[in-house]
Each structure stands twice: as structure tokens, then as C-alpha cells.
Amino acid sequence: MSFLEILADGVDFLVDFVWGFGIPTGTGNDIPIVVILLLGAGLYLTLQLGVVQFRRLKHGFEVMTGMYDDPDEPGDISHFQALTTALSATVGTGNIVGVALAIHYGGPGALLWMWVTAVLGMATKFSEVTLAQHYRDVDITGAGEESRWLGTVSGGPMYYIEKGLGSNWTWMAVLSAALLGITSFLTGNANQANSITDTLAGYSGLVGLEPFAMKLIVAAFVAGIVGLVIIGGVTRIGRVTSIIAPVMAAIYVLAGLAILALNASEVPGAFASIVTNAFNPSSGVAGTGAGIFMLTMIYGVQRGLFSNEAGMGSAPIAHSAAQTDEPVSEGVVALLEPFIDTIVICSITGLVIVVTGVWDDQIPRQLDLDAGAHSYRVAEKGGIIADETPPTEIKIVDGAPQVEEGTPEFAWNQAVVDSFYVDCAGDCETASDLRRPFSGVLNTERNVAIAEDGTEYANLYGPAVESGAPLTQMAFAQGLSPLGDWGGLIVVFSVLLFAISTSISWSYYGDRCAIYLFGEGAVLPYKVAFLTVNFLGGIAPLATVWAIGDIALGLVIIPNLVGVALLSDKLKEITNSYFEREAWLDNVQE
Incomplete structure (x- = not known):
């Protein structure tokens, strides 16, 4: 048995363990504990906070515009830069590759479960970011040149678990930081590089290269680009992502909307197919769904979590760097992420794949x-x-x-x-x-x-059949074919920018974990290791890389959501105080 076969067997076992261990339903299909925890926490926080994701959505957009910014407040980047840094991590290949994989394995119905994960995830994202802001460490390195390299604040689940729950919970804070650090190498890094090389390998013949040789060259190029940005620390990351994230999202969304407009008569049927298959599924084209409701739901939840990252504890690290002295002001900005990422962008990808009918084309x-x-x-x-x-x-x-x-x-x-x-x-x-x-x-x-x-x-x-980025590329190429032969290039361009920006943002998440676990001296070795894994992920098999990422996803949410749930009373107190005081008005310029 080859190494790759041994690796595949081991990965499949761990995927089944993490996403398969659960509560028996009597139908032969257990409800995974991970799914229960993810959706259950989102529902609990939604009720605890009075449906905050809908009631405060408008306020989130207002704060995001910068109308309440105060540059003298503690932090490294603005509200908008914090959002774009986090969005650069979430609006990534999950929106292109993840949606395609969800439909490939679970059928069109998997998209509905991505929506459910996003709606509940808005409340979860608000909660974890608000707590991260409240319990963050400020001025961890002082001022001057060193602060530009390391930043002046650090926050995330490890900080609010330790500070909020007390020293008896330090073990869980350490576990959370360790799992997030591992996830930064996989989900936020190797998967992204893999998506780029998988997409561009299809063009290897145009330059006279074998697909694997093309992957090697592209992987080295991507690692180099990521390295040039992350070496400058969070301030450079914030500047770069504040440009890349809006541009890449706008181009991709406009192209997707154009396809839906050209296929307007097919859109109602696509929605009907998504809803019907969510509860009475047909199998994905790979046969892995086998028409089983539970598996379709799991694929949707997995890809929804990968796409918007609600509950992982990753985005709170970026939002902790925002310049504000009101934690809730950043929480309302953060709840925009699942909305923009999954409800808007992932929906466009999924609908384009379904209306063009390419998802099961051979x-x-x-x-x-x-x-x-x-x-x-x-x-x-x-x-x-x-x-x-x-x-x-x-x-x-x-x-x-x-x-x-x-x-x-x-x-x-x-x-x-x-x-x-x-x-x-x-x-x-x-x-x-x-x-x-x-x-x-x-x-x-x-x-x-x-x-x-x-x-x-x-x-x-x-x-x-195609899967991942090539499937989405095929859908865009076919959908925009009445306008020319360039539709697939939109996906190539988007994958390149999405994946690079995601890796850039996740490098910051990982180095905050490295600081928490090992001190500031660990940042440089971490960055070197991060770039190495970026390169290796680019040349590894697609299915294996994404499955390993799913293992990390399933594990990392557990300590984070337990911590958020235990701190929900404090969270409610902070939230109520902010809105009762109308604290944002203090920063309105007279």
C-alpha cells in the first residue's frame, strides 16, 4: 500500500470520527456532535441576544462605513480594515470551491444548509468577536518599529476563555490556540494554495508543461506573494486586504448576477431544487450522499462553516485589532461577514452551478x-x-x-x-x-x-465530472457564453485573489496563536512554517487536503463554542449596555 493510500485511509477515518460521531437517530444515521454544537450554539445565541443578526444588521453597516471611527482609540486597524481582513479570510475559496464541493457530494440541497449555518452563524460571529474585543490584550509589544511587525493588540478565543472563565479554564484556552494554529496551516493556507494550483493546472498545456510541473511553479509563486505581504505584519495585511477584498468580491458578484440574469427563467426552479433536495435529497454526483438527508445536511454545514468561519474563533483574532473601546461596535461589524460571505456570495455560486446544470455533467x-x-x-x-x-x-x-x-x-x-x-x-x-x-x-x-x-x-x-474550482469555472464559462469565451477566467482570477487574501489573513490568526502559546519569538518561525505548508498544500491531492481541513474545522469549534456559551450572560450584559447607552454616538463629530 502506497503512502498516499495510507494517508487517504487515515484521513477518511478521522473525518468519520470527527463528523460522524454523534447521537443515534434510529435511522442508521447519527447526528454529529459537531453539527449539534454548531447549530445549537447559533440558535441559543440568537435567542439569548434577541435575534441580534436581524435587529442590528443596519447598525453593523453604519459602523463599518467608518462614521463612528476614532483613530485615537486602542487598536491597529480601522473597523473597515478589520472587516476586510476577516472577510479576506472568509470570502475565499470556500465561496468557489467549497460550494462546488458541497453540491458535488451532497447535491443542490446542501446549499440550503449552508444558508442555515450562515443565519445562525451571524449571531455566533457577533458573540465571539464582542467577547474577543472585551478580553483582548492591548499594547502587547509597545510602540515603534516592533509594533508594526507584531501589532499592539492580541485577542481571540484563547484570551476570552482564560480571562473570562478564569485560570481553571486555561487548559481549554491553550487547546483552542493550538487547534486554531493547526487550522491556520490547513484550512486557511494549504486548502487555499491547493485551489489555485488545481485551477491553473488546467492551463498547463498552453505553456507546454505537465500538470504537476505547473502546480510546482504556481505553488512556489503563490507562497512568494503571500510571504511578501505577511512579513509586514497586521498593518500591511490590513492595507492589502482593504483593497483586495472589495475588488475581488465586486467582480465575482457582478459576473454571477449577470449569469443569473441571463438565465432568469431557471432561477425559480433552482431555488425549488435546493429546498426540495435539502429535505428529500438525491445523491451528489459522487454517490456519497446516496440520497440520505443527514449526509446532505453535513456537507452543507461543513462547507458553510468553512465558508463563513462562524464558531471557529478565527475571525475574532482579526477583529480584536480594530480601533475601538466599545467591543459591541466591532461585534455588529462582524455579524456582516456570514451575510456577505454565505448568504450573498455563496448563494450566487450555488445558483450559477445549479441553473447552468453543470453540477452533474460528465x-x-x-x-x-x-x-x-x-x-x-x-x-x-x-x-x-x-x-x-x-x-x-x-x-x-x-x-x-x-x-x-x-x-x-x-x-x-x-x-x-x-x-x-x-x-x-x-x-x-x-x-x-x-x-x-x-x-x-x-x-x-x-x-x-x-x-x-x-x-x-x-x-x-x-x-x-468536475468538482471544486473547475466545476465553478465550467459553470461561469457556460453561463457567460452568450457574452464571449471569457467567463471561466473570472473564476481563475477570483480563485487567485480569494485564496491569496485568505492565506494572508490566516497567517495573522496563526501568529497570534503562536504568541499566546510560545511568546513573541515564535512569530518568525511560524511564518516560515506557514509558507512551507502553503507550498506543500499547493501540490497535494485536492480531496485529501480538503478532508484534512474538515478534520481541523470539526475540532477547533468545540473549545470556542463551549467558551462562548459559558460567557453568554456576560455577553448579554455588554450588549445591552452598549445599545442602552447608544455608545456609538460618543464618536459622532459635532
């Missing part, structure tokens, strides 16, 4: 028999990552695999491929371009196809 493509996108799985068998041990040889006659039911088959993007060809004509865009059905055997140990005449092939061709 398109001709080259199948690298030894690439990270291939695996072996039993058709319709569950599991996000399926890399089961196939027979040594799979016989193929006139393009069709000859396998018994229950036998692992060759899969691309976790979906079984049902026919194989030797070559593909022209641009290989339609099924009619597939030429010469393959006959012979697929040797799964050597990862080669051996024809009846003894000819060996490292690549075959066949109809396969």
Missing part, C-alpha cells in the same frame, strides 16, 4: 492514471474520500469496465468513470470527440493501462 477529459484526482471506489458507497483497494487488474472491453457489483472501480473526483478511450479529438469538448474505445486491462498497482496488443498508456480519456 465531460470528456484526459484521465491521468497516476494523478491525485483519481481513486478507486465502489459505486454509490459513502465517504468523502474513497480510496479502496481495487483488484490488481480491471478488465475493460470496448471502453466498458467489466466488474462485479461491489468491486472498487476507477473514479475521477470521487465519481466512478464508466467508459475509457485511447484519445480525444480537437479540444476534447464533447462526447463525440472521444475516439477509439480502450480494450485491455487497467493495472492498478502500476497505474497504467495495458491494451490487448501490449501497448501501455499512462493516460486514457473518458467522461468525468
Whole structure:
């Protein structure tokens, strides 16, 4: 068994443990503890704070504009820069890749569960950011050149758990910081670089490179760009993200709205499909959903959490740096994040994929028999990552695999491929371009196809589904085709900016964790390690990288949400005081 197979088995086990361990329902499908905690905490905080995400949404937009800013108040960046830094971390590849993966595995209904996660997550985000502001450490490094490198404030779940709950809870604060630090390497870093390389690898032929060589070059370039920004500390991060985040979001949203306008007649049906499939799901194209309600919900919640990060405790770190002496003023800005990120941007991505109908399209493509996108799985068998041990040889006659039911088959993007060809004509865009059905055997140990005449092939061709960024790219290309052939480039451009800006913001989250755990001297080694993981994530298999990220996501929310729930009475007290005093008026210029 190869290293990658061992890794895939281990990752699949941990995903099942983190997202599968739960309360029995009597239907054979448990409700994961992670899902209960995430949605339950959001519902509890929504009720505890009097539906703050709706009642204070307008005030959040007002504070975000800067009308109540006071540059003399403690902090490193403005309300707007804090929001854009956090949004740069949340408005990332989760909006492009994550939505596509949710639909790929869980069907269109997974999008509704992303919405539910976002609505409840608005209350959660308000709560954790308000607490982070209230319990943050101010002036941790003093002034001068060093403050520009390290910043003058530090905050996050580790601080409000330790300060708010007392020294008996220090162990949970340390656990939270450690898990967030690990997550910064994976979810906020490796996943982002992987999305860029996965998207740009499709253009390798244009520059005469093999896909993996293209990934190596792109991964090195991305790590270099991220390094140039994060070496300047939070002030440079804030300046860069305040430009990138609005520009990239505007371009992507306008392109998506144009597609929905061009397909206006299909939009009502898309909404109906999303709602219907959320409660009575069809399987995702990979067969992993298998029409099971619980799995569709889990995929939606996973991708919703990845997209808006509510409950993770990550965004409070960025918002802690905002210049204010009123914690709630930053909390209301923070509740805008899930709204902008998931309700607006993710919805546009999901609707574009559904209205264009590409989410279950099989398109001709080259199948690298030894690439990270291939695996072996039993058709319709569950599991996000399926890399089961196939027979040594799979016989193929006139393009069709000859396998018994229950036998692992060759899969691309976790979906079984049902026919194989030797070559593909022209641009290989339609099924009619597939030429010469393959006959012979697929040797799964050597990862080669051996024809009846003894000819060996490292690549075959066949109809396969897309996933991740390429799926969204295909949807935008098709949706904007009446206006030209440039639609897919919108996604390429967006993935590049989204992923880089997300990595930039997450580097700051991780270095605050490093300071808390090891002191200020740990920041430079952390940044070096962060850039190394960024590069490695860019060349690793897509499904494995994202599954490892899901493991980190499921673990990191536990100490954070427990801490927020235990501090909810203090949170309510702070919130009520702010609105009763109308504290924001103190900063209104006469």
C-alpha cells in the first residue's frame, strides 16, 4: 500500500470520527456532535441576544462605513480594515470551491444548509468577536518599529476563555490556540494554495508543461506573494486586504448576477431544487450522499462553516485589532461577514452551478492514471474520500469496465468513470470527440493501462465530472457564453485573489496563536512554517487536503463554542449596555 493510500485511509477515518460521531437517530444515521454544537450554539445565541443578526444588521453597516471611527482609540486597524481582513479570510475559496464541493457530494440541497449555518452563524460571529474585543490584550509589544511587525493588540478565543472563565479554564484556552494554529496551516493556507494550483493546472498545456510541473511553479509563486505581504505584519495585511477584498468580491458578484440574469427563467426552479433536495435529497454526483438527508445536511454545514468561519474563533483574532473601546461596535461589524460571505456570495455560486446544470455533467477529459484526482471506489458507497483497494487488474472491453457489483472501480473526483478511450479529438469538448474505445486491462498497482496488443498508456480519456474550482469555472464559462469565451477566467482570477487574501489573513490568526502559546519569538518561525505548508498544500491531492481541513474545522469549534456559551450572560450584559447607552454616538463629530 502506497503512502498516499495510507494517508487517504487515515484521513477518511478521522473525518468519520470527527463528523460522524454523534447521537443515534434510529435511522442508521447519527447526528454529529459537531453539527449539534454548531447549530445549537447559533440558535441559543440568537435567542439569548434577541435575534441580534436581524435587529442590528443596519447598525453593523453604519459602523463599518467608518462614521463612528476614532483613530485615537486602542487598536491597529480601522473597523473597515478589520472587516476586510476577516472577510479576506472568509470570502475565499470556500465561496468557489467549497460550494462546488458541497453540491458535488451532497447535491443542490446542501446549499440550503449552508444558508442555515450562515443565519445562525451571524449571531455566533457577533458573540465571539464582542467577547474577543472585551478580553483582548492591548499594547502587547509597545510602540515603534516592533509594533508594526507584531501589532499592539492580541485577542481571540484563547484570551476570552482564560480571562473570562478564569485560570481553571486555561487548559481549554491553550487547546483552542493550538487547534486554531493547526487550522491556520490547513484550512486557511494549504486548502487555499491547493485551489489555485488545481485551477491553473488546467492551463498547463498552453505553456507546454505537465500538470504537476505547473502546480510546482504556481505553488512556489503563490507562497512568494503571500510571504511578501505577511512579513509586514497586521498593518500591511490590513492595507492589502482593504483593497483586495472589495475588488475581488465586486467582480465575482457582478459576473454571477449577470449569469443569473441571463438565465432568469431557471432561477425559480433552482431555488425549488435546493429546498426540495435539502429535505428529500438525491445523491451528489459522487454517490456519497446516496440520497440520505443527514449526509446532505453535513456537507452543507461543513462547507458553510468553512465558508463563513462562524464558531471557529478565527475571525475574532482579526477583529480584536480594530480601533475601538466599545467591543459591541466591532461585534455588529462582524455579524456582516456570514451575510456577505454565505448568504450573498455563496448563494450566487450555488445558483450559477445549479441553473447552468453543470453540477452533474460528465465531460470528456484526459484521465491521468497516476494523478491525485483519481481513486478507486465502489459505486454509490459513502465517504468523502474513497480510496479502496481495487483488484490488481480491471478488465475493460470496448471502453466498458467489466466488474462485479461491489468491486472498487476507477473514479475521477470521487465519481466512478464508466467508459475509457485511447484519445480525444480537437479540444476534447464533447462526447463525440472521444475516439477509439480502450480494450485491455487497467493495472492498478502500476497505474497504467495495458491494451490487448501490449501497448501501455499512462493516460486514457473518458467522461468525468468536475468538482471544486473547475466545476465553478465550467459553470461561469457556460453561463457567460452568450457574452464571449471569457467567463471561466473570472473564476481563475477570483480563485487567485480569494485564496491569496485568505492565506494572508490566516497567517495573522496563526501568529497570534503562536504568541499566546510560545511568546513573541515564535512569530518568525511560524511564518516560515506557514509558507512551507502553503507550498506543500499547493501540490497535494485536492480531496485529501480538503478532508484534512474538515478534520481541523470539526475540532477547533468545540473549545470556542463551549467558551462562548459559558460567557453568554456576560455577553448579554455588554450588549445591552452598549445599545442602552447608544455608545456609538460618543464618536459622532459635532
